[in-house]
Structure formats: C-alpha cells, structure tokens
Amino acid sequence: MEACFICPRKCGADRETQRGLCGAESLPRVAKAMLHQWEEPFLSGTRGSGTVFFSGCNLGCVYCQNYKIRDGNVGKLLDATALANLYLSLQSDGAHNINLVTAAPYLQQVVESLCRARALGLTIPVVYNSSGYECVDAIRQLEGLVDVYLPDWKYFSPLLSEKFSNAPDYANIALACILEMHRQVGELVLDHDGLARRGLAIRHLILPGCADDSRKILDAIADLLPISTHVSLMSQYTPQVYTTEFPLNRRITQREYDRVISYALWRGLYNILVQQRDSAESAYTPDFTEQI
Numbered sequence: 001m002e003a004c005f006i007c008p009r010k011c012g013a014d015r016e017t018q019r020g021l022c023g024a025e026s027l028p029r030v031a032k033a034m035l036h037q038w039e040e041p042f043l044s045g046t047r048g049s050g051t052v053f054f055s056g057c058n059l060g061c062v063y064c065q066n067y068k069i070r071d072g073n074v075g076k077l078l079d080a081t082a083l084a085n086l087y088l089s090l091q092s093d094g095a096h097n098i099n100l101v102t103a104a105p106y107l108q109q110v111v112e113s114l115c116r117a118r119a120l121g122l123t124i125p126v127v128y129n130s131s132g133y134e135c136v137d138a139i140r141q142l143e144g145l146v147d148v149y150l151p152d153w154k155y156f157s158p159l160l161s162e163k164f165s166n167a168p169d170y171a172n173i174a175l176a177c178i179l180e181m182h183r184q185v186g187e188l189v190l191d192h193d194g195l196a197r198r199g200l201a202i203r204h205l206i207l208p209g210c211a212d213d214s215r216k217i218l219d220a221i222a223d224l225l226p227i228s229t230h231v232s233l234m235s236q237y238t239p240q241v242y243t244t245e246f247p248l249n250r251r252i253t254q255r256e257y258d259r260v261i262s263y264a265l266w267r268g269l270y271n272i273l274v275q276q277r278d279s280a281e282s283a284y285t286p287d288f289t290e291q292i
C-alpha cells in the first residue's frame with residue numbers, strides 16, 4: 001500500500017509501516033462480527049443484522065459510543081478472502097443482511113471481499129454503515145456492491161463538528177456522500193417482511209444541548225432529498241466515562257427528543273424512525289471484549 005489518501009483526512013500514512021490518523025494498518029482489523037438485534041427494525045428483523053465492526057475510525061468523535069474500537073487496536077486482522085468467508089458465515093447463521101460498520105479505511109479490501117463473496121454465493125443485501133465522513137470517489141467504488149447505505153449525518157454546524165470531531169468540513173462532506181449514495185441506490189425499499197432490500201436511510205444521533213443543529217440537518221434533508229427519505233432519529237447518546245465536558249455529560253431529555261421529532265414531522269418528513277429512550281442503551285453497544 002502506498003500513502004493513503006482515501007478519506008477526507010488525507011493524512012498520507014504509509015500503512016505498511018505506520019498507522020493512519022484512523023488507527024488503521026494495511027489489513028482490515030475486525031473487532032466483532034455478530035447477529036445484531038438492536039439495529040433499526042428494517043435491518044435487524046427477527047434474526048439479526050450480520051454486523052461486522054471494523055476497528056479504527058477516521059472521524060474519531062470525542063464522545064464516541066464505540067470508543068473501545070475507535071483507535072484500531074481491537075480485533076483480528078483479516079484479508080479480503082477471510083472477510084468474504086466471514087460474510088458467508090453470517091449468512092449461514094441466518095443474518096438478514098451484511099452490515100459493514102465504519103469500513104472506510106479499508107475500502108480496497110472491502111470492495112475485493114464483496115466481489116469474492118458474491119461470486120461464492122452471498123445473496124443477502126449488503127449494508128454500508130458510515131460516519132458520513134468519506135470521499136465521494138471512495139463511495140463511487142462501492143456502486144453495484146452495496147444495496148443499502150446507512151450514513152450518519154452528525155452535524156450541520158462547522159463549529160460543532162470541529163469541536164467534537166476535529167472536522168470543520170463535516171457537513172459539506174457528509175452531504176456530498178449522501179447525495180452520491182442516493183444517486184446509486186435511491187430511496188429505501190422494504191420487502192413484504194419490512195426488511196431493507198435497497199436504498200438510503202440517514203441516521204442522526206441527537207446530542208444533548210444541540211437540538212438546533214439537529215433541526216438544521218432535518219431542514220437540509222427536507223430541502224435537498226425526497227421528502228420520503230428515511231431518517232432514523234437516535235436518542236441513545238450515552239456519556240462515556242471520559243465525556244465529562246458540558247454539554248456532552250448527560251443524556252438527551254425526552255423533551256429535546258420530542259421536539260426534534262416534531263420538527264421533522266413539521267418539515268414533512270414522514271419516514272421517521274424513533275427509539276424508546278428507556279430501552280436498554282447498553283445493548284446498542286456490543287461487548288468488544290469478546291473475540292469475533
């Protein structure tokens with residue numbers, strides 16, 4: 001591998017000899033693979049979403065909900081062949097789909113593994129679960145290989161994205177990615193069991209004290225994408241042991257959550273997914289101490 005410039009960080013690391021800003025080495029490191037029951041119902045269904053958590057992340061939010069794997073140290077190194085076999089094994093276990101979580105630093109091997117797995121009999125949909133902080137050129141390489149895109153749209157304000165993710169350009173980059181994803185797969189299509197077959201769904205994790213920013217994201221979605229776009233409004237934000245700084249040191253309130261939902265509906269967005277705030281938050285974050 002030569003100097004890496006595949007994500008907007010463009011740090012130029014030679015990952016054969018050093019780690020990038022994302023913590024990634026040259027081979028993909030997988031922290032966990034599991035049948036995930038706590039994704040959106042259109043992914044988890046009754047048997048679970050075949051989720052592959054890649055270790056390392058090019059965004060590195062200060063409040064990361066998966067901070068144990070953010071630095072790229074947890075898990076096993078797998079080449080494209082081993083990744084393809086992992087997808088097939090999740091399919092054999094009954095997964096409704098293959099759900100690739102923060103795979104951005106490993107684009108080349110992910111493309112190769114998906115081609116290989118399809119040739120070897122992978123038939124379930126492939127979901128690409130992204131922070132939204134990716135290059136459009138990278139997303140273009142996934143055309144025809146990914147069925148469902150599940151990008152985050154985390155911030156609208158450059159001040160917030162700089163403060164919490166050291167990425168003042170986040171909103172413009174995420175919007176460009178989302179528009180490219182929509183161009184490839186269109187709006188979300190569900191089968192007769194309510195499971196996603198193809199299309200785009202946007203996730204937004206509401207942060208405490210940041211509801212104004214949430215409303216601006218909803219404005220942009222309503223103005224720039226079809227009004228039927230699926231938006232998953234996530235209330236599960238949980239302060240981690242190290243997120244003691246205001247305003248990240250608490251969960252969001254029910255009032256904050258309800259007002260963001262009401263705003264989305266007022267803007268005409270009608271495919272809104274909501275979470276029960278009192279459901280078990282810990283279940284959303286898998287135990288990364290177990291081996292894959």
Ligand code: SF4
Pocket residue numbers: 004005006007008009010011012013015019020021022023024058104105
């Ligand atoms: S994927 Fe990682 S190594 Fe490559 S440019 Fe981004 S941060 Fe740097």
